[in-house]
Amino acid sequence: xxxxxxxxxxxxxxxxxxxxxxxxxxxxxxxxxxxxxxxxxxxxxxxxxxxxxxxxxxxxxxxxxxxxxxxxxxxxxxxxxxxxxxxxxxxxxxxxxxxxxxxxxxxxxxxxxxxxxxxxxxxxxxxxxxxxxxxxxxxxxxxxxxxxxxxxxxxxxxxxxxxxxxxxxxxxxxxxxxxxxxxxxxxxxxxxxxxxxxxxxxxxxxxxxxxxxxxxxxxxxxxxxxxxxxxxxxxxxxxxxxxxxxxxxxxxxxxxxxxxxxxxxxxxxxxxxxx
Numbered sequence: 470x471x472x473x474x475x476x477x478x479x480x481x482x483x484x485x486x487x488x489x490x491x492x493x494x495x496x497x498x499x500x501x502x503x504x505x506x507x508x509x510x511x512x513x514x515x516x517x518x519x520x521x522x523x524x525x526x527x528x529x530x531x532x533x534x535x536x537x538x539x540x541x542x543x544x545x546x547x548x549x550x551x552x553x554x555x556x557x558x559x560x561x562x563x564x565x566x567x568x569x570x571x572x573x574x575x576x577x578x579x580x581x582x583x584x585x586x587x588x589x590x591x592x593x594x595x596x597x598x599x600x601x602x603x604x605x606x607x608x609x610x611x612x613x614x615x616x617x618x619x620x621x622x623x624x625x626x627x628x629x630x631x632x633x634x635x636x637x638x639x640x641x642x643x644x645x646x647x648x649x650x651x652x653x654x655x656x657x658x659x660x661x662x663x664x665x666x667x668x669x670x671x672x673x674x675x676x677x678x679x680x681x682x683x684x685x686x687x688x689x690x691x692x693x694x695x696x697x698x699x700x701x702x703x704x705x706x707x708x709x710x711x712x713x714x715x716x717x718x719x720x721x722x723x724x725x726x727x728x729x730x731x732x733x734x735x736x737x738x739x740x741x742x743x744x
Contacts, residue, residue, distance in 0.1 A: 486556075486598035491627055494528070494605040496743055498662065499633040501612040501620055503646035503653075508667045509636040510538045511709055511719070513611040516634075518718040519736045521566040525606035528559065530596055531570035532623060533613035534589050535582050540572040544716025549573055556599040569600050586618045593622050616653040624659050631743070632660035634700065638668045639687035647688070651695050662742055663698035664688045665735060671705040672727075698742070701735045704728055 491497065500513040513529065521527040531539035540546050545560050550573045552558055559567040571592070575582060584592075602608065612620040624630060633654045637647035647664065654661050666688025671680045685702070692699035706728040712719040720729045 483594055483598045487594060487626055490598055490600070490602055491629065494602060494608045496606065496631045497608045497610065497627050497629065498631050498739075499610045499612055499620065499623060499659070500636060501616075501633055501650055502614055502636045503616060503650045504642075505536075505614040507614075507636050507638045508703075508709075509614070510542060510611050511713055512634075512636050512665055512667060512703065513609050514539060514542050514713075514718055515709075515720045515732050516736060516739070517566060517607070517609040519720050519732050520607050520609075521563070522720070523736070523740075524565065526565045526604065527567075528602050528605050528608045529566070529568045530600075530608060530610045531568070531572070532593060532596070532610050532619050534571045534584070534592060534619065535613065537570045537572035539568055539611055540570040541716060542713045543568055543718065545570070545573065546716065552599075556601045557595070559600055559602065567602070569596055589618050590622045593619060594626060597623075597626055616649060620653070621657070624654075624657050630659055632662040634662050634739075635664045636667055637664060637688045637691065639666055639681070639684040641684075641687065644687045644691050647691055648695075651691070651697070661695075661697050662739060663700040664692045665700045666702045668705045669702035698738065700738050701731055703731050703735070 500509055502509045510533070517527050517529045529539060531537045540548065543562050545562070545568065548560055550557055550560065550569065559569045560573060562568055571582065610623055612623065635647050635650045637644060651661060668683055669685050688702070689699045706726070708723050708726065709719045709728065712722045720732050723729050
């Protein structure tokens with residue numbers, strides 16, 4: 470009975486910490502997709518960096534516990550999370566962008582995380598409640614693919630979420646999955662900020678002609694079908710792959726590229742909704 474009382478007290482204390490932490494963050498945004506391989510993490514990171522370039526204070530939480538990639542894509546691979554009496558100290562990317570990822574807690578880059586749902590839920594609660602996020606303008610949460618434990622836990626733990634951004638690619642199979650994401654958010658009463666169509670067209674480096682490897686316009690079609698904002702198309706760009714591998718965010722390394730401008734346009738549409 471005493472153990473049960475202690476467990477209940479600890480749970481209540483952590484719930485209070487989450488509320489206190491989240492109250493200091495103006496806007497909380499979940500980036501999600503129903504399937505992997507659509508470039509969701511690259512979208513989340515470059516949106517966060519684009520916001521930080523506009524002098525907003527931004528945090529990014531890598532909620533993909535089984536496949537964390539944010540640390541590597543931000544050049545933080547191998548760095549460890551530390552803490553003090555006040556909680557977990559997030560990793561500093563640059564002056565107004567901080568990040569937290571499970572990759573900075575597990576031993577070895579190739580070690581799998583073999584956890585069931587309750588452990589994953591507790592980890593997310595600790596990331597939200599025990600990390601020293603401080604006063605932020607934006608917290609971008611990179612959710613794992615699908616509509617399972619992690620995104621559901623986040624939506625329940627942060628009822629004041631600004632909303633979700635759904636990332637899809639143009640082909641029909643990906644669009645079917647994006648519709649599932651839309652219905653997931655609608656069922657749990659989370660606002661949908663819009664849809665981003667990633668990998669939409671490739672400009673030939675030799676002739677400049679646009680090649681639609683995965684079709685185009687599918688994300689826009691889904692947005693119209695559900696009467697949702699369409700936030701824009703991000704083309705395939707080999708430099709996104711290279712910058713991710715190098716740990717340098719694309720929008721910072723290739724600021725003047727057409728693809729970086731596409732990211733900035735998406736951010737402007739998001740900012741308009743925040744107003």
